[in-house]
Amino acid sequence: MADGSENQRYNPVTYVAVGDRDTVLYSFDPFTGSVVKTGVPAFPNGYDALGHDWTSGKLYGVSGVSSGEDTTLVVIDPAKSELTTRTVSGIGGTTWVLGAVANDGQSLVLGSADGTAKGAVVDLRNFTAQRTKPAGDGGWYDWAYHPADGRLYAADGDTGDLLYADPDHDPQKTVLARAVFPKAQGGRRPTYSAAFFQQGGWFHTFDTAGNVYRLDLSASTAQKPVTEQDVKPAKQVGNVPIQVEGLAVKDAAGDVIKAGPPAYQALTITQKFRGTWGTAPEVYYSFGLTITATVPGKKPTPVAVDRWRILFDTFPHFTKVIVSGADPSTHGKQIVVDSQPGQKLAPGESRNVDLQVVLTAPLPVPPEPRLDNLEARNLKPSTSEPGE
Known part of the structure; x- marks a missing residue:
């Protein structure tokens, strides 16, 4: 557990x-x-x-x-x-x-x-x-x-x-x-x-x-x-x-579970809600994300990205996330989406990520749905250790 x-x-x-x-x-x-x-x-x-x-x-x-x-x-x-x-x-x-x-x-x-x-x-x-x-x-x-x-x-x-x-x-x-x-x-x-x-x-x-x-x-x-x-x-x-x-x-x-390679270097990410469809028990919410290979700041710093990670809070009635070219998982109260091999970004390059969240019941409206505490991280090859 x-x-x-x-x-x-x-x-x-x-x-x-x-x-x-x-x-x-x-x-x-x-x-x-x-x-x-x-x-x-x-x-x-x-x-x-x-x-x-x-x-x-x-x-x-x-x-x-x-x-x-x-x-x-x-x-x-x-x-x-x-x-x-x-x-x-x-x-x-x-x-x-x-x-x-x-x-x-x-x-x-x-x-x-x-x-x-x-x-x-x-x-x-x-x-x-x-x-x-x-x-x-x-x-x-x-x-x-x-x-x-x-x-x-x-x-x-x-x-x-x-x-x-x-x-x-x-x-x-x-x-x-x-x-x-x-x-x-x-x-x-x-x-x-x-x-x-x-x-x-x-x-x-x-x-x-x-x-x-x-x-x-x-x-x-x-x-x-x-x-x-x-x-x-x-x-x-x-x-x-x-x-x-x-x-x-x-x-x-307090000792912690083994949970794979960590990544803390922040990357720039934005989101846009694109719409919803379906009825209970499968209600779909679509988001367009843009991840950019820069470290946020007053003057964003371009960085090379071999693999990336997206984090956001889970929803009530959550069942799953659908995203192409990446592997989603649940970690506590967060959704973690790790890119698959071959999803590299050159320094300063941006990539669009289409993501759907599937719930068993609709969210109240308003407000417009958002991915709360949305973050992106640079998952560097060096962060993975033998035996993990």
Whole structure:
């Protein structure tokens, strides 16, 4: 099941905490690149060290403001758009930035860096906490559990190193491979501040500026974890940063389904409604789209397009999309239309795309029907990875 509901190990979206104060929760779809503000209210004191408990669907984080030995735990239920807090004693006085919920959903594992370098575990069954070995200094600001090998992985924004946490070491920080990622960008303290896994063992991480990178760790198992020789350089996803209103990406939590090659570079697209015909249960709505091989802006930039992707929101009573020379599919609440091979566009070239949406019941009129949140993307050959 892949509808984003609770109690699923993998979902179409991960959750991203944005902003140092008045932290806001967004959902991020690594397949389409869509970043959507959730209905969860902003939290004035900010939070970090976010982890996702897939067994309950809840998120747990730590407030940026603590009192003595007490720490404020932020509990988020994205399905209900609710945010509550609980007080946890014994681990206060520390700015926690590394956070992940263990694969069994029973504990939130915390770490701090940049001088304090402490570690702790919060038992989510009774909300008690205890100190652990220190995480270790450096530019690692989020970690995530590999679904198969059980390690906590992270990227160091200062060096680009791939790290993992060894709970038996003091400190836990262990360098697995050097300079796997570019040095982080964005903000006063550039870091790789958000991390999550894709089904199958693909590690994803954001830097503070919103650049997304991913790394193939799919061969790693508990019996045979990957070594330095197994690790190849990480690749940027989509070639452009995700857009979150100019705010710093603080954290991410929640593992995602495998959904094919992503593409985030925007292309210019327009639409025109051409008419409707048919009666229930097959009502047809026809649209003429024009996709142009330019990146939108005040001065559109021509780009070469090997393959393209069109995205728009689904309709009530939706059954299917009909389009020639392209392959439509449904991804959550979006319709995704990928061009077939041979549909290349030269820089600045335009192409008309005829598309019909079939519904079981007619739409109310007025207004004139439109494809809501219509977007086009450059699906580059380099975005496809082996094993997908």
